[in-house]
Amino acid sequence: MNLSIFFEPLNEDLFAMFSKPRTLGTYISRFVSSFPDWRAADIAIIGVHETRGRDKTSTATETTDPPARAVRKKLYSLTKGAGRCKIVDLGNLRPGITLDDTYLRLKEIVELLVSHNTIPVIIGGSQDLEFGQYLGYEHLERPVNMVTVDSRVDMLEESDEPANRKQLRQILMHEPNYLFSFGQVGYQSYLVEPEVMGTLEKLHFEAYRVGEVHKSLQEMEPIVRGADLLTFDISAIRHQDAPGYEPANPFGLTGEEACQICWYAGLNDSLTSIGFYEYQPELDERDLTATTLATMIWYFIEGYYHRKNDLQFTGNKFTKYAVGFHDNPDKMVFYKSKHSEKWWLEVEALSAEKGSRIVPCSYEDYLQATKGEVPNRWVVTQARLG
Structure with a gap:
């Protein structure tokens, strides 16, 4: 498959200043004039400017810039860690004619990358895009494990609700059903209906309040370590550390906790895709959220290059x-x-x-x-x- 047909190239002028020695921008091969060799890469960055699944009652004036643009600027300027670095930036996904078309495009891309052991790092876009990310695992024909970090549980039933408030229900109702386990990290009780939590309990899924994360962040590591795919709604982070989302929430994870979770995700030998969603750059004063997101991705990358291959339980390991x-x-x-x-x-x-x-x-x-x-x-x- 020719992946380049799905993507819009990046503007090289925007990133030229970040190609300094020892910065990530120097080591990331990006789609400008020619499409990078993603088959030889460990990690592939993907921007997805798709917001049709978001509540249209938002008071913010949506920007025409993809959310990934501001994140890339911050990420490229960060200092590269120790060790190798085989990363490509595929550019921005061309949205489909309909929202469902975008899901299917994302499915095809995730499926192809995962099949070639290249980890997609998706920068969205509304949270419902995780449905497309999840669909990318259907080809495996085995049960998969999913973890989402979110202040809410997006499992509403009402047809008039926006897509980014009910994509988990889509995932649970999808046939064939290949979801073995689901973990929700960082939810806030006053934002989640009791019936929804009851459903998760009946399905024997795990859910952890933000207070439990604060109390023992280390206990979240086994949850993240069990995931094949992880999604991160930026609204799980308190507004002080990441103001680029709506509605504003004064409570949630700290930026440091978010980075630690991404470090755990990077270390996870089983994890093959990660998505960051709900970033709204038009609300991001002084690009603080872009900096937080870029740092989270940096920790994920560092974690990946510190993997121990701890999945073989035979021998003397x-x-x-x-x-x-x-x-x-x-x-x-x-x-x-x-x-x-x-x-x-x-x-x-x-x-x-x-x-x-x-x-x-x-x-x-x-x-x-x-x-x-x-x-x-x-x-x-x-x-x-x-």
């Missing part, structure tokens, strides 16, 4: 721990990586025919098991396995 329970012949098996010191938990399915699944966990899960308590992560995973 792991230490295996078996935890027994009083008056119960069953044991709970944990694995600890000798390289990264991260923990995994083996969960047996209720049906013997379905085997077992090894999922990321935390040291706290292991300690809980040693006290004779069954970790919640084991319970919800077994329920999903059936």
Whole structure:
């Protein structure tokens, strides 16, 4: 497939000043006159200026500039980290005639990149674009795991609601259904209907309030480590650190917490795409949000180049721990990586025919098991396995 037909080239004059030694702009091969060789790249940056899924009652005057433009300017000027850097910038996706056409274009692009082990970094655009990102995994014909960082749970049913408030429902209703697990990080209770949270609980999905993230950010790492794809709604970040969204929210993640989550995502050997959505540059005073987003992407890139390849549980890369329970012949098996010191938990399915699944966990899960308590992560995973 000729990917270049889907993209608009970038204006080289805009980025010339950021091609200084040791900046990322020097190392990123971008689509200006010729399309970069994305097959040889580890990471591909994609801008998507698609906002038809957003609430049209917004008081902001929408700019004609793609949201990715301001982010690129900040990202290109950041200092490159240590080690290799094989990154391409494919330019801006040409929107489809309809919103559904854009989803399908994004699906084809994500599918092709993932098939060639190139990670798409999508800079949107409204949050409903994550539906197109998710569709890009249909070809795998296996269950996938998704994590979204958002202050709301976008699962409304009303037909008159904007697309970016109900795309999670689209994902859950999509056939074939290949979503194995879903994790919601950073939601705020006063922005989410109780019925929606009840639905997530019935589906054995995990959801963590923003207060839980503040209390123990490290406990979010296993959630992110289990994801094949991750999406980040910029409105999950408090307005002080990222004012470029509407409606304004004085509460949420800090910029530092957002960067830490992106670092976790980069380190995740399983993660093959990431999307950043809902950035509105017309609301971004002094480009503060663009700087925050660029730094988040920088941490994701750095995390990627520090991956440990911790997905093979045979050999001598792991230490295996078996935890027994009083008056119960069953044991709970944990694995600890000798390289990264991260923990995994083996969960047996209720049906013997379905085997077992090894999922990321935390040291706290292991300690809980040693006290004779069954970790919640084991319970919800077994329920999903059936």
